[in-house]
Amino acid sequence: KPRPVDGGCDIPPAAPLSASRPGAMMRAGLRRLRPSASSAASLCAGAGLGRPPVAAAGRLRPSRSALRCFSDSEPADRRRLWHWGGGGGFLADADSEISKSPVLFEDTTGVTAAACGATHSGFVANGRLFTYGSNKYSQLGRAVSSGEVDNTPGPVSFGDEAAPVSSVSFGESHSAAITTDGALWTWGWGGSFWGGVGALGQGGKDTVESPRKVQQFVDTEEAVKQVACGAAHTIALTEEGRVYSTGKGEFGRLGHGGTHDEATFKEIEYFYEDQHDSILEPGKPPKLIKVGAGNNFSAVLSQAGELWVWGQNDQGQLGLGEEAMGDMYSAERYPRLVRALPQIGQRVVDFECGEFHILVLTDDGTLYEWGRSLFLEAHAVPIPSQHADSLAKIVKLAAGEKFSLALTADGTLYSWGMKSSGCLAQGEECPKSVVEPTPLRAEVFGHQRIADVVACRSRCLAITVEDQFAA
Numbered sequence: 005k006p007r008p009v010d011g012g013c014d015i016p017p018a019a020p021l022s023a024s025r026p027g028a029m030m031r032a033g034l035r036r037l038r039p040s041a042s043s044a045a046s047l048c049a050g051a052g053l054g055r056p057p058v059a060a061a062g063r064l065r066p067s068r069s070a071l072r073c074f075s076d077s078e079p080a081d082r083r084r085l086w087h088w089g090g091g092g093g094f095l096a097d098a099d100s101e102i103s104k105s106p107v108l109f110e111d112t113t114g115v116t117a118a119a120c121g122a123t124h125s126g127f128v129a130n131g132r133l134f135t136y137g138s139n140k141y142s143q144l145g146r147a148v149s150s151g152e153v154d155n156t157p158g159p160v161s162f163g164d165e166a167a168p169v170s171s172v173s174f175g176e177s178h179s180a181a182i183t184t185d186g187a188l189w190t191w192g193w194g195g196s197f198w199g200g201v202g203a204l205g206q207g208g209k210d211t212v213e214s215p216r217k218v219q220q221f222v223d224t225e226e227a228v229k230q231v232a233c234g235a236a237h238t239i240a241l242t243e244e245g246r247v248y249s250t251g252k253g254e255f256g257r258l259g260h261g262g263t264h265d266e267a268t269f270k271e272i273e274y275f276y277e278d279q280h281d282s283i284l285e286p287g288k289p290p291k292l293i294k295v296g297a298g299n300n301f302s303a304v305l306s307q308a309g310e311l312w313v314w315g316q317n318d319q320g321q322l323g324l325g326e327e328a329m330g331d332m333y334s335a336e337r338y339p340r341l342v343r344a345l346p347q348i349g350q351r352v353v354d355f356e357c358g359e360f361h362i363l364v365l366t367d368d369g370t371l372y373e374w375g376r377s378l379f380l381e382a383h384a385v386p387i388p389s390q391h392a393d394s395l396a397k398i399v400k401l402a403a404g405e406k407f408s409l410a411l412t413a414d415g416t417l418y419s420w421g422m423k424s425s426g427c428l429a430q431g432e433e434c435p436k437s438v439v440e441p442t443p444l445r446a447e448v449f450g451h452q453r454i455a456d457v458v459a460c461r462s463r464c465l466a467i468t469v470e471d472q473f474a475a
Contacts, residue, residue, distance in 0.1 A: 054226055081113045082471050086126055086449060089120075090426020090462030099123045099138035099153045099388040106428040106448055109157065115467050120404075120460035121174025122235065126157070127465065131168025133160040141177035142205075142213040142273060143194035162189060162215045174460065175233030176204045181215060186227025188240060189215040195267070203238045203251030220269055230278030232357075234297035239304075240269055242296045243463060245274045247304055255300050257315035264335065272337045275304075283346040284308045298357035302337065309351025312339040318358040321375035323382055344382045345372070352411075358403030359461055369396045371408075371441075373408060388440050393420070395441060402459040406438075409464070410441055415453035415474050417444045417466065427464050448475045 036131065086108050112134075118127040124137030124144055134157040135144040146161070148154040167183040172182075178192030190207075195201040197208030202209065204436065205218050221242070230241040237251030237258060248269035249258040256263055259272045280289055290306035298302075301315025301322060304341055313322040317334040323342050345352060351367040361375030365381065371385040385408075387395050397413035407421030407428055412445030418441035419428045427433055429444050452468035459465075 009062060012021050021257060077139055079361055082469050083113060083115045083455070084213050084452065084470050085109045085112045085115045085118065086466045086468065087125065088427065088429055088464050090424070097166050099155070101426070102155070104306045104467060105429055105431075106466060108450070112157065117171050118167075118456065118465040118467060119172040120458055120463040120465055121179065121233070122176045122461045122463075124174060124179070125463050125465055126160075126172055126174065126179070128169045128172060131184075133162075133169045133172060134158060135160055137181070138430045142211050143177050143179050143192040145213070147213075160215060166215075169443075171230070173231050173233040173238075173297075175203055175238065176235040178233060178238070180229050180231045180233055182237055186221075186243065188218040188221055188228040188231060190218060190238065191215050195265075200252060201250075201265040201267045203236050205234065205240075205248075205250035205347050206263075206266070207236060207307045209267070219271065221246045230295055232295045232297040232302075233297045234302065237297065237300075237302070237425075238269075239295040239297050239302050241292060241304075243395075245292045247275065247292055247295060249302065255316035255335040257297075257300050257335075259314045259337070259339050260301060261337050272339065281341050282306070282308065282310055283328060283341070284310055284351065291333070294355070296355060296362075298362070301357070301364060303355060303357055305352055305355055308378065309344050309389055311342045311352050312356060312362065312440070313342055313360075313362070314339045319375050319377045320380035321360045321362060323362060323374035323380070325381040326417050332392040342382070353354055354398075354401055355372050356401040356408075358408065358459075359405035361403065361408075363401050363403045363408050365398055365401060369398070371395070371398065371410065376406070385420075386440050388442075391441065391443060394443075402457045402464070404459040404464070405461045409457055409459055415455070415472070416446075417449075417457055418442060419444060426462050429464075449474070451475070 033401050037325050086106040087101060088103050088106045091376045114129040124135060126133055126135035128406045136155050138153050139148045140152045146158055152208050167185040169181050170184045172181045181189045186342055190204040191204045191212040191214055194204055194211045204212055206216060214409060227243040229243050232239045236250060248271050250266045250269045253264045258266055260270060261460060275290055280287055283291055285308045292304050293307050294305040300320060303311060303313045314336045316335060317328055318332045322336060342373060353366050354365040357364045361373060364372040372382040373385055374382055394412045394414055394416055398410050399413050400411040402409040404425060404427055406425040408419045420438045420441050423434050423436050428438060429448055430442060451469050451474050452470045453472035453474045454466050456467040456470050
């Protein structure tokens with residue numbers, strides 16, 4: 005099968021890129037002692053980070069994740085799932101979301117995690133993964149009854165011996181999941197002669213039609229804590245704080261210093277070189293606690309609160325300012341520290357990658373964004389004064405192609421961006437562009453408290469707790 009176009013956009017062939025790291029960073033095969041991430045902020049079942057509290061000394065403390073360690077006070081049968089997104093209407097594709105307003109999956113309960121890809125979505129309920137949407141490249145991980153699309157969620161089999169699924173991440177034409185024993189599973193488009201390798205990390209170019217364990221991490225006895233899928237690449241973070249990448253190397257999105265594809269997961273050695281560029285912890289190797297992937301770029305967060313980015317920068321999605329962005333071929337082949345925030349004492353506690361932008365939350369509650377050809381470096385999101393108290397307690401971020409979402413501790417979901425994304429859920433009277441975080445009306449979700457939200461490109465999912473009332 006032909007390689008799907010990255011992120012649904014026409015991307016020209018990559019021009020030669022100049023290395024952005026000194027020659028000392030280019031020593032092949034260098035392996036050093038890695039820092040333990042045992043003290044890093046914990047991830048509930050391998051899912052994303054919430055906003056860790058800040059200790060008196062300004063260091064980030066480990067915390068219970070906001071995505072989403074459901075407590076015993078929230079019975080499984082009370083956790084419901086809602087979906088919405090763009091693409092609906094007369095010209096909609098068969099795999100588009102059906103509504104720009106949230107719609108409840110009537111028969112779905114017990115949802116603990118969810119993920120959206122470019123053309124498919126899924127959720128975990130009672131330890132089992134269910135997927136729906138396009139299966140053109142076997143990204144659903146299951147057979148569909150007819151055609152290439154199944155918009156009815158169906159169960160995905162991991163085999164009788166597999167542990168329950170804890171977290172998932174979806175890309176353009178592939179999917180990944182982590183089970184509670186730390187095993188990483190991938191499936192979907194594997195590659196082709198003309199298209200290069202896929203993002204499965206299985207060592208070949210065969211399409212994988214159902215979940216297959218990544219044997220590499222089993223052989224090295226490494227437990228995977230988090231996984232993030234871009235359009236054509238995958239980033240994995242292990243319990244020991246090591247970061248690996250696989251897939252399409254174009255634009256340097258894998259972070260290895262070149263543009264070569266990688267058929268297996270290769271460790272990003274940058275973080276263990278002699279020259280450490282941390283501002284908040286100078287001279288020390290970073291303890292990495294979260295990874296993220298946009299369409300064609302990647303990011304990683306340290307426990308100290310610093311963000312490193314790499315990959316394509318044609319829309320300023322790396323947030324490195326004018327000096328790093330020139331044209332459509334602008335890219336960084338090695339991780340680069342986003343220096344603007346630590347230089348003013350700001351520590352990042354959470355971030356989320358959209359298709360072509362990054363959304364960031366700092367320890368003092370400030371929300372920043374950059375990219376989408378709007379901002380080339382960190383730009384503070386304007387906060388409406390009437391919602392300042394609520395937005396001072398953000399617990400989860402989500403982002404897609406032309407929009408951003410923020411979930412607050414009181415269960416209120418805020419959206420901003422372009423109405424054309426189909427993901428703002430602000431009603432037909434919504435202006436074409438919303439520049440400030442605007443709360444969704446409680447009745448949109450049947451007055452149920454929102455406990456989690458995820459998004460990708462033009463698809464959104466939200467988990468609510470139906471017996472907890474939201475005004």
